[in-house]
Amino acid sequence: MCGLTGVFETRGTGPGAGLADAAVRMAESMDHRGPDGHDCWADAGAGIALAHRRLAIIDLTPTGAQPMHSADGRYVIVYNGEVYNFRELRAELETRGHTFRGTSDTEVMLAAIGEWGLDDAVKRFVGMFAFALFDRQARALHLVRDRLGIKPLYWTATDGTVLFGSELRALMAHPAFRKEIDREAVAAFLRYSYLPTPATIFRGVFKLPPGCMLTVTAGGEPVVRHYWRLSNVVTQPADGRVTADEATARLDELLQDAVRRRMIADVPIGAFLSGGVDSSTVVALMQACADRPVRSFTIGFREAAYDESGPAREVARRLGTDHTEVILGEDAALDLVGSVADWFDEPFADSSQLPTFLVSRMTRQHVTVALSGDGGDELFGGYPKYEMLARTWRRVGGLPHGLRALAGRCLGQVPDAWLAGAAGIALEPGRAERVGEKARRLAAALAAPTGDDAARALNVVGTDKIGLVIGAHGSLAAERMPDIAAALPDLVSRMQAEDMLTYLPDDILTKVDRCSMAVSLEARVPLLDHRVVEYVWSLPATLRRGHEPKALLKSVLARYLPRSLVERPKRGFSVPLGQWLSGPLRGWADDLLSRDRLKAEGLLDADAVQNLWQRHLSNDEQNATALWNILMLRAWSERWLQR
Numbered sequence: 001m002c003g004l005t006g007v008f009e010t011r012g013t014g015p016g017a018g019l020a021d022a023a024v025r026m027a028e029s030m031d032h033r034g035p036d037g038h039d040c041w042a043d044a045g046a047g048i049a050l051a052h053r054r055l056a057i058i059d060l061t062p063t064g065a066q067p068m069h070s071a072d073g074r075y076v077i078v079y080n081g082e083v084y085n086f087r088e089l090r091a092e093l094e095t096r097g098h099t100f101r102g103t104s105d106t107e108v109m110l111a112a113i114g115e116w117g118l119d120d121a122v123k124r125f126v127g128m129f130a131f132a133l134f135d136r137q138a139r140a141l142h143l144v145r146d147r148l149g150i151k152p153l154y155w156t157a158t159d160g161t162v163l164f165g166s167e168l169r170a171l172m173a174h175p176a177f178r179k180e181i182d183r184e185a186v187a188a189f190l191r192y193s194y195l196p197t198p199a200t201i202f203r204g205v206f207k208l209p210p211g212c213m214l215t216v217t218a219g220g221e222p223v224v225r226h227y228w229r230l231s232n233v234v235t236q237p238a239d240g241r242v243t244a245d246e247a248t249a250r251l252d253e254l255l256q257d258a259v260r261r262r263m264i265a266d267v268p269i270g271a272f273l274s275g276g277v278d279s280s281t282v283v284a285l286m287q288a289c290a291d292r293p294v295r296s297f298t299i300g301f302r303e304a305a306y307d308e309s310g311p312a313r314e315v316a317r318r319l320g321t322d323h324t325e326v327i328l329g330e331d332a333a334l335d336l337v338g339s340v341a342d343w344f345d346e347p348f349a350d351s352s353q354l355p356t357f358l359v360s361r362m363t364r365q366h367v368t369v370a371l372s373g374d375g376g377d378e379l380f381g382g383y384p385k386y387e388m389l390a391r392t393w394r395r396v397g398g399l400p401h402g403l404r405a406l407a408g409r410c411l412g413q414v415p416d417a418w419l420a421g422a423a424g425i426a427l428e429p430g431r432a433e434r435v436g437e438k439a440r441r442l443a444a445a446l447a448a449p450t451g452d453d454a455a456r457a458l459n460v461v462g463t464d465k466i467g468l469v470i471g472a473h474g475s476l477a478a479e480r481m482p483d484i485a486a487a488l489p490d491l492v493s494r495m496q497a498e499d500m501l502t503y504l505p506d507d508i509l510t511k512v513d514r515c516s517m518a519v520s521l522e523a524r525v526p527l528l529d530h531r532v533v534e535y536v537w538s539l540p541a542t543l544r545r546g547h548e549p550k551a552l553l554k555s556v557l558a559r560y561l562p563r564s565l566v567e568r569p570k571r572g573f574s575v576p577l578g579q580w581l582s583g584p585l586r587g588w589a590d591d592l593l594s595r596d597r598l599k600a601e602g603l604l605d606a607d608a609v610q611n612l613w614q615r616h617l618s619n620d621e622q623n624a625t626a627l628w629n630i631l632m633l634r635a636w637s638e639r640w641l642q643r
Contacts, residue, residue, distance in 0.1 A: 002054050002066070003033030003517075004078035005165035006132055007174065008141045009047030010157075010218055019049035026163075026170040027051035033080070033166060033517050036060075041067040041076055047218070048134050048141065052078040055520055057265050057369060063102025070110040071098070074137050079106050080166050081129035081151045082524070084261035089124060118142060122213070122227055126261070126529065130208075132164060139218040147228045147530045148375070149197070149210030149505030152513055156205040157222050167514075168200060169345035172640070179641060180204070186347075186603065187472040190462050190629045193349040194507040196478040201346045201636075210505050233533060234497040235487035238540040247543045248555040250535065255556060258529035259285040259371065267368035270295030272359055272523075273323070275311025277382070277550050277557060277566065278373025282526055284319055284560035286371060293322040297363040297370065299355060300327040303576070315565055326362050333358065333575055334584055340632065341639035343518040349462070349632040350507050351575050351625075357515040364521040374508055375528040378500045379536055380553045381545040385458050386492045392442075393451045393491060401449055408447035412440050416622045434578065436622035437461075451491045456480075459503070463626035468608050478502040493541050500533075578624035582617060589613070589627070592634040601637060604630065 005026040007019055020042035027038060034053025042049035052066040067078050083089075086105035089112055094100075098111045109131070112121040118133065128150035133142040143164055145153045154171055155164040158178065163171045171177050182203040189195050198206040208214055211228035242250075259282060263269060271283045273296040286294045296316050300309025309325055316323035333354040340353060363370050377383050396404055416436030441461070445454035459478065466474055481497050488494045509525070516523040526532075536544055536552070546552055557566050581589055591597075593613050598606035609630060615621040 002052060002078075002080045003027065003030035003166045003170070004050070004052055004066075004080050004130070004132055005030070005170040006048070006050040006078065006141075006163075008134075008162040008164075008216065009160060010162060010216055010220060011047075011160035019044060019047070020051075022174055023049035023051035026165060026173045027053050029169045029173040030165070030167055032520055035520050037065055039065060039067060041069075043136070046134075046136065046139055050076060050078045050132060050134060055368070055522060057082065057267055057522055059102045059104035060266050061102060064104035064106065066106060068104075068106050068110060070114050072114060074135065075110055075113060076134045076136065077106065077110055077131055079109065079129065079131035080153075081127060081131070081146065082262075082522075083109055083125045083127040083129060084258075084264065084529075085124075085126040087264075118144075118213070119227060126531065128525070128528075130166065141216050143208055143214040144227075145208045145210055145212055147211045147230075148500075148509070148528045148533065150509050150513070150525055150528060152510065153208040154200065154205065155208060155214060155222070156202075157216070158204065162216055162222065167345055168202075168205070169640075171205065172345070178202070178204070181603065181641075182476075183469050183472040183603070184474075184476040186633065187469040187474050188476040188478070189347050189349070189633065190468065190626070191460050191464050191474075192478060192503075192507075193461055193625065193629050194503075194510065195346060195348075196476070196502055197506055199476060228530070230497070230501055231481050231484065233537050234481070234493070234500075235484055236534075236538055239538055240540055242539060242543065244543060244546070244552075244555070247539055247552060248559075251532070251552060252556045252559060254529070254532050254535055255281070255526065256285055256289065258526040258532055260289045261529075262371055262524040262526050263289060265369050268295070268366065269369040269371070270297055270363060270367040271371040272296075272363065272373070273298050273312045273316060273321070274308050274373070275313075275315050276308070276373065276568065277553055278376030278527060279312075280315045280373075280561065280565070281376070281553060281557045282371050282373045283315065283321060284557060285526075287319045287321060288560060293320055295367055296321040296323045297359060297366070298323070298325045299359045299362060300325060301333075301355075302327060302329050311565075311568060315561065318561060318565060324362070324366060328358065330576075330580075330584075334580065337585060337588065338635075341635040343514050344632075344636070345640060347629075347633045347636045348510060348514070349625075349629040350511050351577050351628055353511050353515060354575055356511055357518065360516045360521050360523070361519045364519040367521075369522045369524060370516070371524045371526060372512060373527060374512055374523075374525045375504060376550065376553060378496055378504045378508075379527060379533060380550040381492060381496055382550045383499075384549075386495055387549065389445060389451070389455060389458060389495070390490075390492050392445075393454060396446065397451055405447040408443040408445070411446065412443035414439065416620070434622055434624060437625055452485075452494060455491065455495045455498070461625050462629040463612070463623075465608065468605055470603060470605055478506075490541050492545065577628055578616070578622055581624055581627060586617075589631055592631055592638075593627075597634075601634075603637070604633075 024040050034055045036056040037054035040051040050067045083105040086108040090108045093111045129146045130151040130153040180203045185199045214224045216222040273279050298312040301307045444457040448454040448457050595606045612623045616623040
């Protein structure tokens with residue numbers, strides 16, 4: 001895992017002086033991504049500079065350092081990630097006459113590109129990657145991102161200068177970078193808690209979408225194209241001949257291979273273990289592949305409603321892992337709040353960022369690489385909202401739209417205090433905190449004209465109030481997957497597909513990347529091996545999800561653990577935001593949300609924000625998520641715009 005960045009002056013109007021210095025400064029802004037080494041290569045005549053920060057994982061010697069040149073000198077690469085099938089590719093390339101100086105996957109990638117061409121080589125890579133490749137012969141820059149969007153890559157092009165990097169902060173470190181806020185992006189962020197690809201917080205600055213490559217040649221303009229499309233995967237014809245036992249056996253085989261490949265490293269390796277189905281499956285497969293106890297890591301909280309350490313401890317004991325557990329008080333998470341904007345150089349507001357950082361920091365004290373179970377909810381249908389909306393829509397979807405809209409308005413007007421009180425009777429302490437927010441989302445879903453629109457309404461976790469962002473009209477929304485209704489007739493499958501397209505890379509994988517890399521830890525996600533994804537989506541929905549959420553994945557896990565440890569209710573990696581904002585974080589929030597500071601910034605309607613805040617404090621309305629989004633925006637602004 002590393003950090004890459006660079007500059008390409010496509011017009012060649014100047015001598016290229018200062019290119020290397022600029023690229024080095026850009027890379028220095030990401031030293032957390034690569035504490036083990038750094039270097040820069042520049043060709044002033046070609047107008048290109050590539051810089052790299054190295055977290056050494058495979059081939060710890062200088063032969064694995066970057067920027068790296070191909071054997072024939074044609075290509076230069078800077079690369080972030082891992083190609084897990086590099087040993088097989090290397091063996092094949094050696095039969096074709098290639099020789100290698102070291103043992104890194106980077107060197108194999110360059111040889112593969114030279115042998116088969118960029119497009120065909122990338123399609124052979126199994127892994128997570130973002131890389132910049134400069135073709136010195138064609139004087140062309142290629143930026144490439146992995147299929148599922150596990151590794152990040154940002155870019156912008158202004159006046160013939162292309163800037164790119166693993167994080168937005170690298171682009172901001174260049175003197176030509178323009179910090180022009182995109183107000184439509186701000187409105188989308190307040191709606192979703194993340195910024196939807198390809199948008200960023202800045203106008204004219206983009207995330208390269210998953211499965212895409214960007215090419216720009218001297219004198220030309222950037223062109224983005226897909227080499228792999230999730231939409232093609234999810235709409236492939238299902239194989240109705242496969243039995244449940246055959247699907248379980250094949251998935252087990254694919255996951256074993258995915259996990260085994262992700263255990264290749266020249267540094268200590270372990271895994272996050274929450275005790276849930278996803279992480280338990282990953283750890284179980286790791287232990288099955290290992291000849292000694294694997295390292296597993298869990299954080300727990302003294303507050304019972306948010307603690308998952310007990311199930312994780314039980315899974316670790318049963319599997320025989322070398323388990324490390326740390327139990328924390330809520331003060332450990334609270335102490336991090338002021339640092340979030342340092343890890344996330346553009347606004348990000350999924351509050352599980354706090355426990356994710358804590359477990360990453362603890363894990364990094366023992367290992368350099370950790371496997372995680374991220375992606376399981378989207379791929380195997382684990383989110384409660386899927387079946388909840390499908391069940392609701394089966395009952396009310398056939399009613400006239402006007403009648404449903406009326407029901408939605410009525411539900412939306414039920415006082416949050418009543419809802420919280422009723423939920424508090426039925427749920428364990430702490431689990432009813434955001435029931436008012438969830439009821440308003442359900443109300444919006446009921447008022448939607450179609451089931452797909454209802455699903456998108458549920459995805460608005462923050463606030464969609466028009467006018468809250470001054471000058472914005474709400475025109476930017478998360479990407480939709482076109483023309484999938486015919487291929488995916490069931491609503492849950494379409495919800496899963498759109499979550500994999502948007503929420504997975506822009507929220508879940510962004511969170512894991514930034515929180516792990518903030519402490520120089522490489523996180524690997526075997527459930528998102530593209531071969532696993534393609535196989536699971538080739539199955540009928542009745543096999544993919546079965547009779548319950550994640551039925552197929554649970555059937556694999558049941559091969560390694562007793563059913564009593566497999567059948568557990570889902571618990572989110574959450575924190576009590578509402579309580580914190582009204583309690584220990586109130587002073588911090590009051591300061592960031594003051595009218596004077598909001599008006600001075602000129603981005604948000606100060607009166608509207610204050611109304612949200614006061615209604616929350618008075619218990620008239622639960623606004624924790626919307627307020628957290630606003631607070632993360634404000635904290636980011638003060639860190640990256642005003643400081």
